[in-house]
Structures are given as C-alpha cells and as structure tokens.
Amino acid sequence: MDEMVSRRLEALLARVQRPARYVGGELNARVKAWRDGVTTFAFCFPDTYEVAMSHLGMKIIYDLVNRQEDLLCERAMMPWTDMMDGLKEEGIPLYSLENKVPLSRFDAVGFTLQYEMSYTNILHMLELGGIPVKNADRGEDDPIVIAGGPCACNPEPLYAFIDAFLMGDGEEVTLEALRLVGQGRREGLKRAEILSRLARIPGVYVPALYEAAYHEDGTLAAFMPTDPAASLPVEKRVALNLDEASYPEDIPVPFTEAVHDRIVLEVMRGCTRGCRFCQAGMLYRPVRERSAEKLFELAQKLVDATGYEEMSLSSLSTGDYSQLNELVQGLNARFANKGISLSLPSLRIDGHLEEALSDTARVKKSGLTFAPEAGTQRLRDVINKGVTEEDLLRTVGEAFAQGFSQVKLYFMIGLPTETDEDLLGIADLARKVAGAYYATPKGRRARGLRITVSCATFVPKPFTPFQWAAQDTLEEIKRKQSLLRGALNIKNVTFNWHDPEVSYLEACFARGDRKMADVLYQAYLRGCRLDGWSEQFDLDSWFLAFRDAGLDPQFYANRERGRDELFPWDLLDIGVTKAYLWRENELAHAAKTTPDCREYCLGCGLTRFEGACAG
Amino acid sequence: MKMLFVFRKDKDLRFIGHLDLQRAMQRALRRSGLPVSFSQGFNPHIILSFAAPLAVGITGEKEIAEIPLQLPVSPNDFLERLGKALPPGLIALEAVGQKDDAPAAMARLFAAQYTFAPRKGEEGDWQKLLDALPAFLARETIPYIRRTKSGERPDDLRPGILNLLEKNGELWATLALNQHMTAKPDQLLTSLAETAGIPVPLADTRRTALLDDRFNPLEQV
Numbered sequence: 089m090d091e092m093v094s095r096r097l098e099a100l101l102a103r104v105q106r107p108a109r110y111v112g113g114e115l116n117a118r119v120k121a122w123r124d125g126v127t128t129f130a131f132c133f134p135d136t137y138e139v140a141m142s143h144l145g146m147k148i149i150y151d152l153v154n155r156q157e158d159l160l161c162e163r164a165m166m167p168w169t170d171m172m173d174g175l176k177e178e179g180i181p182l183y184s185l186e187n188k189v190p191l192s193r194f195d196a197v198g199f200t201l202q203y204e205m206s207y208t209n210i211l212h213m214l215e216l217g218g219i220p221v222k223n224a225d226r227g228e229d230d231p232i233v234i235a236g237g238p239c240a241c242n243p244e245p246l247y248a249f250i251d252a253f254l255m256g257d258g259e260e261v262t263l264e265a266l267r268l269v270g271q272g273r274r275e276g277l278k279r280a281e282i283l284s285r286l287a288r289i290p291g292v293y294v295p296a297l298y299e300a301a302y303h304e305d306g307t308l309a310a311f312m313p314t315d316p317a318a319s320l321p322v323e324k325r326v327a328l329n330l331d332e333a334s335y336p337e338d339i340p341v342p343f344t345e346a347v348h349d350r351i352v353l354e355v356m357r358g359c360t361r362g363c364r365f366c367q368a369g370m371l372y373r374p375v376r377e378r379s380a381e382k383l384f385e386l387a388q389k390l391v392d393a394t395g396y397e398e399m400s401l402s403s404l405s406t407g408d409y410s411q412l413n414e415l416v417q418g419l420n421a422r423f424a425n426k427g428i429s430l431s432l433p434s435l436r437i438d439g440h441l442e443e444a445l446s447d448t449a450r451v452k453k454s455g456l457t458f459a460p461e462a463g464t465q466r467l468r469d470v471i472n473k474g475v476t477e478e479d480l481l482r483t484v485g486e487a488f489a490q491g492f493s494q495v496k497l498y499f500m501i502g503l504p505t506e507t508d509e510d511l512l513g514i515a516d517l518a519r520k521v522a523g524a525y526y527a528t529p530k531g532r533r534a535r536g537l538r539i540t541v542s543c544a545t546f547v548p549k550p551f552t553p554f555q556w557a558a559q560d561t562l563e564e565i566k567r568k569q570s571l572l573r574g575a576l577n578i579k580n581v582t583f584n585w586h587d588p589e590v591s592y593l594e595a596c597f598a599r600g601d602r603k604m605a606d607v608l609y610q611a612y613l614r615g616c617r618l619d620g621w622s623e624q625f626d627l628d629s630w631f632l633a634f635r636d637a638g639l640d641p642q643f644y645a646n647r648e649r650g651r652d653e654l655f656p657w658d659l660l661d662i663g664v665t666k667a668y669l670w671r672e673n674e675l676a677h678a679a680k681t682t683p684d685c686r687e688y689c690l691g692c693g694l695t696r697f698e699g700a701c702a703g
Numbered sequence: 704m705k706m707l708f709v710f711r712k713d714k715d716l717r718f719i720g721h722l723d724l725q726r727a728m729q730r731a732l733r734r735s736g737l738p739v740s741f742s743q744g745f746n747p748h749i750i751l752s753f754a755a756p757l758a759v760g761i762t763g764e765k766e767i768a769e770i771p772l773q774l775p776v777s778p779n780d781f782l783e784r785l786g787k788a789l790p791p792g793l794i795a796l797e798a799v800g801q802k803d804d805a806p807a808a809m810a811r812l813f814a815a816q817y818t819f820a821p822r823k824g825e826e827g828d829w830q831k832l833l834d835a836l837p838a839f840l841a842r843e844t845i846p847y848i849r850r851t852k853s854g855e856r857p858d859d860l861r862p863g864i865l866n867l868l869e870k871n872g873e874l875w876a877t878l879a880l881n882q883h884m885t886a887k888p889d890q891l892l893t894s895l896a897e898t899a900g901i902p903v904p905l906a907d908t909r910r911t912a913l914l915d916d917r918f919n920p921l922e923q924v
Contacts, residue, residue, distance in 0.1 A: 095823060099905065102760060107718035115727075115790035341730060341790070343716070343723040395730030395788070397748065426733070427747040 089188045093180055100174045108344035109137030110171060112163075112185030115341040116393060118150070119186045120160040127270025129153055129161045130184050130194040130217075130231070134209035135202075135620065140165045141340070142348035144402060145200055145237065149258050151336035159266055162186040162194075163340075164217070166209040169618065175216055182216035191217025196269045197231040198262075199250070201239035204597035205590060205620040210235075211249060211612040221612070223251050223296065228279055232269045232286075236262070241371055242550045244656040245597050245604035247295035252286045255660060256324030257357075259333045261291045287317040291325035293660065294318065300602050300656070306643055308601060308654045321661040328699050330357060330378040335386055338393030348400075350431075351390045353383050355415065356403035360685045362692075364472045364676050365461070365500065367549035368404055370664050374694050374701040375686075380411040384418055391428060399423065400431045455494035455538075456487050462503060463513025469679045470505050472553075472672070477517065485524045493534040495521060501568050501585075502546040502560035504676065511568055514541065515575035522580055541576055542584040543569070545591035549598050550657040551664060553672035558648040559595045562588050589627045590619070595645035601656040604644065606637035663700070665693035705771045706781050707808055709797040709922045712763035714907070716792035721756035727790055728768065735788035737781065738774040754808040754913050754921055755815065755880055761888065762909045765796065767808050767921050775800075799922055813881050813916040814865055817888045819874040822905040833869050835899035840867060845894050860886055860894050867891075874906075877914070 089097070101107040112119075122128065131150055133140030140146060140163070153161035162184035167175060175182060181190035191197050197219065199210050211221050214233070220226045223233065235246065236254040243253040254261045265286060272282035287294040297318035301310040313320050327333040335354070342349065358375035359368070387399065399419065403409060419430055460480055462468045468475060484495055499514050518541050525537045545565050548557040560568070565588035576583040597604060610633035618624040634641050649655075651670060658666065668691060675682060682690060694701040712724065719727070729749045732739050741747040754767035772781075778798035786795040821829035839845075842861060849858040863886025866877035874895075878886040888908050896903045913921045 098822075101718060102905075107759075108720070108723060111715070111718055113715050113791055115730075341727075343719045343727050343790075345723070345726070392734065395733035397729070397733065397746075427741045427749070429746070 089183060089190070094188070096178045097180050100171070100178055100180065104170045104174055105168060106344060108342075109165070110167065110185075112188075114343060116338045117163075117186060117340045118154040118161075120154060122160070122187065122189070125158065125274070127159050127196070127266050127273075128189075128194045129159060129266050130164050130189075130191050130197045131161050132164045132191070132197055132199045132210075132213055132217075133166070134199055134206040134213060135166050135618075136168060137165045137342070138344070138346050141342045141346035143200070143202070144352050144354060145202075145258065147336050147339045147352075148334065149198075149262055151339070152259060152334040153262065153266065155334070156263065159263070159270070162189065164191060164213065166206075166213055166618065167216070169624070172212065172216065172617070181218045182213055192219050192230065194231045195273050196234055196266055198234040198236065201235050201237040201246070203620060204239060204245075204594045205625075207246065207597060207608055208612050208616045208619055210246070211608065212617050214249070221609075222248050224248070226251070226279065230279075232279070232282060234265060238368065238371055239598075241367070241660060241662055242598060242600065242657040243293060243295065243660075244300075244602050245600040245608055247602050248605040248609070251283055251294065251296070253293040253295070254325075255291045255293060255322055255662070257327040257333075259327045260325040261289065264289050265292060284315055284317045287315065287319070290319075290323060293322040298659065302601075302603075306603075308656055311654070311656075311659050321659055323661045324663060326374070326663075326697055326700055327357075328374075328376065330354075330376045331382045335378075337386065337389040339390065341394050341396070349396075350398035350400055351387065351394060351396045352400055352402045353387060353390075354378065354402045355383060355406060355409045355412075359404040359408070361405060361408070361474065362472055362672070362682055362685060362690070363461070364470070364553040364672055365503065365546060365549075366404075367552050370551045370669075370692075371662055372404065373663050373692065374697070375408075377410060380415045380418060383415060384422065387419060388422065391423065391426075397427060398429050398431065406432060455496055456484070456492050457496040457498065458484070459498040460517060461498065461500050462506075462510060463499065463515075463517055464510045466679055467503060467506060467510040467513070469681050470676050471503055472676070472681050474681060474684070477520070480517070481520055481524050484521050485528065488525050488528040488533050491532075491534045493525070493536050494538045494540075496540045496542065497521065499541065499543045500546045501543050501572070502565055504546075504554055504557045505679075506568075508568075508571060511572055512575055514543070514572060515578065518576060518581050519578055522578065537580045539581045540584060541581060543572060544586055545588045547591050547595045547598055550655065551662050551669070553669050553676055555599065555655065555669060556649040556651070556653075556673055559592065559645045561642075561646055562592055565591075587622060587625070590622075590625060592641065592645050593619070593627075593630055596641050597644075599655070599657075600644055603637065603639055607633050607639055610634075610636040663692070663694045663697060668692045704775050705769055705801050705803055705805070706776065706778070707767060707769045707799045707801055707922060707924065708781065708785065708795060709765050709767055710763075710789070711794040711796060712757060712766055713792040713794070714762045717760050717762055719792075720759050721753070724757070725751065725753070727793065731785065731788040731790060731793070732770065735784040737776060737784055738772050740771045740773055752807065752809060754812050757910060758887070758889070760908065761817075762907070764909055764911045765913065765920065765922070766910070767913050769801075769808050771803065797922055799924055801924065805924070808913075808921050811915045811921055812913055813879070814877050814914045814918065815880045815910055816912040816914065817876045817878060817891075818909045818911050819876070819888070819892060819906045820909075821872075822907055825904045825906070828899075828901045828904045829872075831899045831901050832895055832904060833872070833874070835895060836867065836869060839895050839898045840864075842898070847890060847894055849890075860890055864891065877918070880913075881916075 153159050164184050214221045233251045235250045240253045283294045286292050297315040303309045356377045358372040461473045548554045569585050614629040739749045751770045757763045781798045845860040863879040
C-alpha cells in the first residue's frame with residue numbers, strides 16, 4: 089500500500105466504528121515476507137471480523153498454509169457498511185490484515201462458504217479488492233478465486249463468480265491447489281490452463297469446464313463436462329486421521345472481542361446419528377476422533393500461546409465422543425486451577441452426562457443447550473432425532489440437580505409432515521422441563537429458572553434425506569410462529585424465533601442451480617450486503633432481484649421434487665449416495681427411525697472411500 | 704505484594720480501546736505464568752487495575768497499571784516475564800514492587816502530559832495553531848460543551864490546562880486528570896483551533912507521562 093493510500097486509510101480508520109477489526113497486528117498473527125517463489129493466498133471470510141475470528145476452519149487453514157515455506161496466507165474479512173463505503177469513497181482497495189496488500193495482488197483468493205446469506209458479501213469483497221466479480225471477466229493477472237466449506241456442496245449458485253471449488257476437508261486439498269496455482273503463475277501459464285490443471289486434482293470442481301442444460305419446466309436436464317480434465321462426479325477429499333491432520337498450536341488472539349473468543353478443541357469430525365434434516369451430519373462423514381492424548385497436548389500449547397481464559401470442545405455431537413469423560417476430567421485437572429473454564433456445547437441429550445456435567449460445573453455453571461428439534465415423538469421419529477421425552481427430562485433433571493438453572497431448547501418448525509399438534513408439543517415439552525425443575529428439591533436446585541425455546545425455520549438442504557422436500561411458504565411459517573407465540577406464553581419461558589424471510593432465501597440458494605447466480609448478481613447490484621445481519625437484510629430488493637433474473641423463488645424453496653429429478657449438486661460425490669438418501673426419505677414419511685450406523689452399517693456409501701469406514 | 708508497571712502502547716495499537724487493552728493485558732499475564740490473583744465468581748478474571756484509561760487514537764508512552772501478586776517476584780523478573788508475553792505493540796518498560804497497602808496509582812493520579820505533532824500534510828494550518836497559543840492562554844475562560852454519558856453540559860477548559868507550550872514545532876500540554884477536574888486532549892485541540900480560527904487539524908497525539916500532584920511521574924514512588 090503506498091503512502092498516499094495509507095494516509096487516507098489512517099484518516100478513514102479514525103472515523104469508522106470499531107477500527108480494531110481492520111488493522112490486524114494481533115498476537116500470533118503471521119506476517120510473512122513476500123519473497124519470490126512464495127505463493128500468496130488471501131483467506132477471505134465473507135462476514136465481519138468478529139464472526140471470522142470465531143471460525144475454527146479459518147484458523148486451521150491459516151496455520152496450515154503458513155507452516156509451509158513456499159506458501160503464505162493472509163486474512164481479509166467483509167468490512168462493515170461504514171468501512172465498505174469509506175473504502176470506496178477513498179479509493180482504497182480491500183486489503184489483507186497482515187501485510188495490507190490489496191486482494192487483487194494475491195496469487196489465489198479463497199472464500200469459505202459457511203452460510204448462504206454471506207454470498208453477496210463475496211461479490212462485494214471481490215469488487216472492493218479490485219478483482220472482477222464474474223470469473224468470465226477476469227484477466228491473466230487476476231488472482232484465481234477458490235472456495236470451500238459446507239456450502240460448497242452445492243456450488244452452482246456461485247458458478248459465475250468462483251474459479252474453482254475445493255470439496256471436502258481443507259487440510260487435504262488446499263495445499264495442492266495453492267501450489268499448482270503458484271507454480272502455474274510463475275511459469276506464466278494462461279489462466280485457462282491453470283484452471284484445467286486444477287480440475288485434475290481430486291476434489292476440485294472448476295465450473296467453467298461444465299455445461300448445464302434444463303428442461304422446459306426449469307429443472308435440470310443434463311450436466312456435461314466440456315474438458316477432458318473435468319471429472320464427473322467430483323469426489324470430496326477426506327482427512328482420515330485427525331491426530332495426523334494439521335491443527336494449530338497457536339492462533340491469532342483478537343484485541344477486539346470475537347463472537348466466540350476462546351480456544352476451540354475439535355474433538356471429532358462427522359456424525360453417525362443420521363438426523364434427516366442435518367446436512368453437516370451427512371457432509372462430514374465418516375466419523376473421525378482426535379485422541380484425548382493429542383487434545384491434551386494441543387490444549388496445553390494453545391493455552392500457553394494465547395492466554396485464553398476459556399476453552400470449548402467442538403464437534404457435531406460431542407456427547408458421542410468415546411473419551412469424553414477422560415477428556416473433560418483431564419482438561420479440568422490441568423486447567424481449572426488456572427482460571428480457565430471449559431464449556432461443552434451441542435451435547436446430545438442421550439449421552440451419559442452426569443460425570444461430564446459435574447466436572448464442567450466445577451468451573452463454570454453456564455446454561456445448557458438441548459436440541460429436541462421437534463415437539464412430538466412422531467415428528468422426532470420422522471426426522472430420526474433419536475431422542476425421547478424421557479431422555480430429555482431425565483437429563484435436564486440431572487442438570488437441575490447439579491445446579492444448572494438455565495436451559496435452552498432448540499426446535500425447527502416447518503419440518504416435513506408437521507401438524508399443529510407437533511407444534512403444540514413444543515409448548516408441552518417446555519412445560520415439562522419447567523416441571524422437572526420444580527421437582528428438584530429446593531435445597532439442591534439453583535435459583536432463577538430460565539427456559540429459552542428457539543425455533544428456527546426448517547431449510548431443506550442438499551445431501552440430506554429431505555433434499556426432495558418443499559419448504560413451508562412464508563405465510564404458513566408465520567401462521568405457525570404466531571400459533572407458538574400463543575402456546576408458549578408460559579412462566580419462565582422465553583420464545584425466540586427467526587425471520588422466515590431469511591430462511592426462505594437460504595432455501596433458494598441451498599438448492600439453487602446456475603440460474604440463481606443471476607439473482608445473486610442482481611441483488612449485489614441492488615446493494616444487498618451483510619444479509620445475515622437482520623438490520624441490513626432487505627427482502628424487497630431480493631424479490632426485485634428475482635424479478636430481474638426472471639425467476640420465481642417458490643420454484644426453489646416451496647417445490648417438492650420428484651424422486652428422479654437431477655439435482656444441481658448431483659455433480660458432486662460427498663460420500664453418501666442418492667439411493668441411501670431416498671431410502672431415508674421414505675422411512676421418514678413412514679415415521680420409522682434408523683439406528684445409529686455404529687450399530688450396523690446402513691450402506692450410506694462411505695465404505696466406497698478407502699479406509700473411511702469399517703462398514 | 705503488588706507490582707506497579709509502566710508500559711508503552713504503540714501507535715499500531717491506537718485503535719485498540721480500553722476494554723480490549725484490559726483483555727489483552729490479562730491474557731498476556733496469563734501467558735507469562737506470573738503468580739497473579741484471580742477474582743472470585745464463576746468467571747474468574749485476573750485482578751489488574753490501570754491508572755487511567757487511554758482514549759482510542761492516542762499513543763501511550765508511559766502507561767501505568769498495578770497488579771497484586773500471590774508470591775514475591777523481583778521487578779526485573781516481572782519485567783522479563785511480562786515482556787515476553789505481551790502482544791506486539793505493547794512493551795513493558797519498568798516495574799516497581801510495592802507493599803499491598805501502598806496507595807493505588809489511580810488514587811495518586813493528578814495530571815497527564817501530552818504531545819501533539821502535526822500529521823503529514825497538515826503542517827500549513829499547524830503554524831496558525833502555534834501562533835494562537837499566547838491568545839489562547841490569555842483567555843480567562845475557555846467554555847465548551849462537555850459530552851458525558853448522562854448528556855451534555857457547559858464546562859470550562861481553562862482551569863484544566865496546567866501547562867501548554869510549543870517545543871520543536873510540537874505542542875506540549877499538561878492537563879488535569881483527577882476526580883475533581885479533567886481536561887481532554889482532543890478538546891484542547893478543538894478549542895485551540897477555534898481560537899486560531901482554523902478547522903481542527905489532524906494530529907498524532909501521545910500521552911507521555913502520568914503525574915501525581917507534585918508533578919512527579921507516578922512510577923517514581
């Protein structure tokens with residue numbers, strides 16, 4: 089950045105909110121020199137600094153890439169509106185936090201796709217960084233724009249903006265892709281040649297090398313590679329051994345507070361439960377654990393390197409981690425007397441928790457979170473959430489006896505086959521949880537019962553048994569929310585719900601095809617940005633964007649798909665097969681549950697990946 | 704015992720606010736392995752107090768904090784261990800061991816010294832600012848509107864300006880900073896620019912010392 093620009097930046101920083109998020113310089117940030125022969129990568133998080141710095145995946149990749157002598161990784165995030173407008177007015181390009189280099193000067197720029205509502209931010213960040221927004225408009229000197237993360241499992245709505253998608257675990261494929269890009273650029277290869285070579289790396293999808301054709305009704309008719317390098321389907325990459333997989337031993341510690349500002353220990357990846365709404369449970373198969381021994385080692389190094397006062401365990405289902413008790417006790421023994429608290433999120437309610445709970449409670453009595461997801465046993469059977477009312481009430485009873493008094497209950501509304509009876513079951517369950525509190529003897533229970541019931545709107549996602557399902561219309565969701573508002577008017581119970589409009593758009597993008605790229609582009613032109621922040625979200629502009637693109641959102645969100653419909657995401661093989669998903673879909677409609685696949689193999693398709701799964 | 708220590712907050716950290724600084728300092732103390740004390744409660748934190756919060760945008764050359772220690776530590780040892788643990792931009796300069804019942808630095812604080820230097824490209828107006836000094840200091844009152852959390856009220860800046868002079872083209876000021884009277888550096892610049900009849904110039908502001916009521920630096924116990 090030249091001196092004139094940095095002087096203008098200086099003045100800009102003095103007038104924006106929370107400038108600390110735009111200056112870098114955190115403890116453990118890696119500022120590497122831009123030497124010849126080093127491939128430069130900007131890891132872009134398409135949301136604000138506070139969200140980005142809470143994200144484990146970014147820390148893993150940042151650390152992994154920076155450990156390589158021939159590579160470097162710097163960070164960039166979505167600026168808030170004041171900074172974004174300021175950068176434009178002052179003619180300052182969006183820059184990386186480490187060396188303050190404009191995005192356009194990197195060899196590769198990579199976005200993590202964590203949620204659909206961050207997509208407009210990607211377009212804005214490209215524009216702010218001085219990179220043509222559409223991949224077709226990029227020149228030989230522009231960076232190669234890559235993307236990965238959970239939403240890459242349906243990359244098609246972004247096909248016009250991203251040059252290459254990396255599928256599966258980033259530890260595996262990122263280094264290969266970056267080295268290929270860097271080498272190609274140093275050799276002076278044409279952009280098209282670099283992309284074609286990228287497509288030969290297993291797990292890389294280069295959308296420019298495929299064409300899509302549609303039926304008259306708008307559904308996908310065919311999907312064809314146009315380059316011999318392009319494989320179909322593209323198979324995801326899997327890091328089979330987590331103890332051997334790269335994990336950071338120090339992480340940047342933000343000065344300004346992140347949303348989740350703590351040490352995160354990933355104990356496990358994947359989940360065998362098979363909840364039918366859960367995309368992560370399908371995407372991250374097979375289940376892989378990190379050993380308690382390895383986690384103790386990492387925890388000690390991270391504590392020494394960061395000074396964090398809080399640590400949490402992360403996975404899709406920490407209650408299923410086979411060494412949970414040993415781990416929790418070991419961590420407490422090592423760190424409790426140093427004032428470091430341990431929190432255990434997303435515990436399933438059928439684990440044997442008492443031991444684990446009494447250990448956490450010694451350090452910090454935070455609230456407990458449970459996710460029954462549905463209000464009646466019938467509907468929990470439909471979604472294969474193998475949790476009974478008895479389990480829940482027994483576990484909250486134990487928690488109340490341990491001195492916990494705050495319980496959060498998460499539900500979804502709009503699930504397939506849902507009736508009003510299922511909705512009223514949510515209120516019933518909340519009432520019974522309150523009953524379990526009052527059944528705990530007064531001397532044992534803590535004061536201040538607080539039950540929070542949060543209801544999200546169900547979004548059907550690719551690669552789940554509900555990928556064929558229609559989402560409820562906005563009107564229907566609103567009716568259901570107001571029904572629940574009435575039913576949940578209970579003492580000590582708070583009811584939270586989300587705007588269904590956001591979930592509606594999420595549904596459009598989650599199962600969107602290439603045509604949705606037009607909607608995204610129009611919305612970007614209309615100034616949509618930071619759509620995940622309710623104060624910024626502007627539904628009317630989105631409806632206009634659909635109109636501009638000549639598309640109907642109901643086609644994407646509210647349409648039930650036929651069994652044999654070709655889906656945009658069928659071009660990927662993420663492990664589970666469509667046949668397995670359909671079987672599960674049929675079982676769902678019969679309200680029949682499927683056991684955890686550790687009991688016996690359900691033939692989901694993972695055994696096709698060598699060494700992934702015992703079967 | 705307790706330890707009083709002096710540290711620098713570099714220009715690179717001028718956008719880090721006081722709460723963020725407190726958190727960064729706590730984490731550094733945790734990394735240092737020094738025998739710190741924790742508060743009681745479910746969210747124990749390291750007991751640490753700063754003599755005076757530093758406003759965002761200002762560099763601190765000799766900031767002061769105090770911390771009780773559970774075991775005796777020599778000042779040199781303290782300085783070395785804290786120094787190694789501090790994040791880039793925070794530099795430990797000096798440590799002074801004190802008895803537990805020694806008066807708190809915060810209570811001894813009376814005034815602070817500031818230096819204002821013109822930002823590049825602002826030199827033109829700066830001279831006008833310096834030229835206005837005699838007229839400014841000759842004013843008996845310098846009324847301004849003080850903004851506080853509870854609202855706005857009229858106030859007088861003049862009695863809080865304990866000393867103000869030009870040195871090598873920079874502006875040096877000693878401003879009251881105690882429970883009876885506080886003059887803020889940005890208000891000084893604003894009022895001075897008003898007297899000079901120019902827009903408020905962009906300046907690099909440094910707090911160079913925290914002083915007791917005899918105008919000795921707080922670290923000289």
